[in-house]
Amino acid sequence: MIKWDGHTHSEFCRHGSGEKTKLMVEKAIELGFQVYSITEHAPLPPGIIDDPELAADFTLLPHELDDYFSHLTDIKRFYSGKIKVLAGLEVDYIDGFQDHFDQFTEQYLPYLDDLLVSIHMIKGKNGIAPIDYSPETFDSELISHYGSIEEVHRVYWQNMESLVNHPVHPTLNKRLGHLGLISKYIKRYPIEYNETGYKPDFERLFGLIKNNGWDLDYNVAGLKKDLCHDVYITETMMKFCRRHRIRLIYGSDAHDVKSVGQFYDIYLARARDSVPSN
Ligand SMILES: [Zn+2]
Ligand SMILES: [Zn+2]
Numbered sequence: 001m002i003k004w005d006g007h008t009h010s011e012f013c014r015h016g017s018g019e020k021t022k023l024m025v026e027k028a029i030e031l032g033f034q035v036y037s038i039t040e041h042a043p044l045p046p047g048i049i050d051d052p053e054l055a056a057d058f059t060l061l062p063h064e065l066d067d068y069f070s071h072l073t074d075i076k077r078f079y080s081g082k083i084k085v086l087a088g089l090e091v092d093y094i095d096g097f098q099d100h101f102d103q104f105t106e107q108y109l110p111y112l113d114d115l116l117v118s119i120h121m122i123k124g125k126n127g128i129a130p131i132d133y134s135p136e137t138f139d140s141e142l143i144s145h146y147g148s149i150e151e152v153h154r155v156y157w158q159n160m161e162s163l164v165n166h167p168v169h170p171t172l173n174k175r176l177g178h179l180g181l182i183s184k185y186i187k188r189y190p191i192e193y194n195e196t197g198y199k200p201d202f203e204r205l206f207g208l209i210k211n212n213g214w215d216l217d218y219n220v221a222g223l224k225k226d227l228c229h230d231v232y233i234t235e236t237m238m239k240f241c242r243r244h245r246i247r248l249i250y251g252s253d254a255h256d257v258k259s260v261g262q263f264y265d266i267y268l269a270r271a272r273d274s275v276p277s278n
Contacts, residue, residue: 001275004035005261006175007090007116007217007251012040012068014057016255021075023257029083031261037114038072039088039177045100048121048128059092069111088114090177093163094121094128101166109169116217116251117163118177122155131156135185135227149189150198156182157200164208175249176209178219180232187227193236206240216246218271220263221253231266241274248274 005028010021021038028036041059049055060068072087079085089112093101105115121128122142129141131152142152160179168174183191191198209216222228233241233248241248250267254260268275 001277002035003033003264004037004249004276005033005252005254006035006037006114006249007039007177007219007253008037008260009253009255010038010040010068010071012060012064012071013255017257019257021071022078024254024260025075025079025083025085027257027260029079031264033083033261035084035086037086037088037116038075039090039114039116040068042089042091042104042108044092045094045097048094048097065108086113086173087111088116090116090118092121093117093119093159093166095123095159095162096128098166105168105172109172112172114173114175115168116175116177117168118217119156119159119163119181122152122159132181132184135188138185138189143189149191153182153191153198154200157205161205161208164205164212164214170213173215174213175215175217177217178221178232178251178253179216180234180237181219181222183228183230183232183234184222184225185227187229193234202237202240206237206244206246210244210246214246215276216241216248217251218248218267218274219251219253220266221251221259223263223266224259231270233271235270238270241271246274247276249276 009016025036043059043062076085120132121130124141125145143149146152218233220231222230222232248271250264252259252262
């Protein structure tokens with residue numbers, strides 16, 4: 001069994017703590033991690049966020065990528081022999097912006113040991129809207145646009161299926177970031193996935209995840225969110241993961257030192273069968 005934190009942010013992140021990446025890596029070494037992926041938010045396609053300050057708060061800016069990757073090269077060298085650091089990015093998959101996604105991943109392929117692809121945004125009332133920014137935005141941009149919570153979730157899973165079917169370079173280590181993030185505000189905007197008739201076609205989706213070579217980010221950040229208090233990969237989804245033998249890689253989604261390795265015990269307890277062995 002390999003102890004791997006597959007989803008972490010860095011000192012480049014402006015909505016994080018700003019703590020030094022090295023201190024985060026040292027915390028991981030202290031906790032006995034053998035592998036550590038640094039997966040900063042990649043720049044969004046032009047035109048998604050108009051306000052430049054807000055855009056800078058969300059992700060790296062295009063002109064920062066060179067510095068980011070040389071920072072990672074330094075860190076890899078500095079800790080070599082102590083922990084295997086993987087240079088990564090968390091790239092957004094946005095419906096309608098697939099060309100940008102392809103061009104971007106192609107361009108940065110030589111620098112990447114690891115790639116997380118996440119959906120943080122879907123179409124909403126005023127263009128592309130974040131699903132995880134605030135409960136108020138979730139309501140005003142998404143629920144009011146689609147007319148029901150069920151419809152918002154349906155669109156998320158539809159986008160996810162499109163992502164899973166989207167070709168990504170075959171040699172790249174690739175994972176779906178925090179599958180199920182659409183449930184971040186589930187306690188305020190509740191929905192039942194089975195009992196009351198809402199049911200995305202998980203059998204088909206998880207089959208595609210397996211067949212198309214995706215691993216999943218077992219992201220534990222939801223456990224700390226007041227309106228979620230759970231992991232995003234629910235027990236229902238876990239049944240499909242087990243059936244299709246999908247690899248689940250633990251992801252702290254740490255934006256600060258203290259969150260590195262958080263809830264690793266919960267990952268082991270709930271996903272033990274799906275932990276990678278090498
Ligand atoms: Zn972040
Ligand atoms: Zn994310």
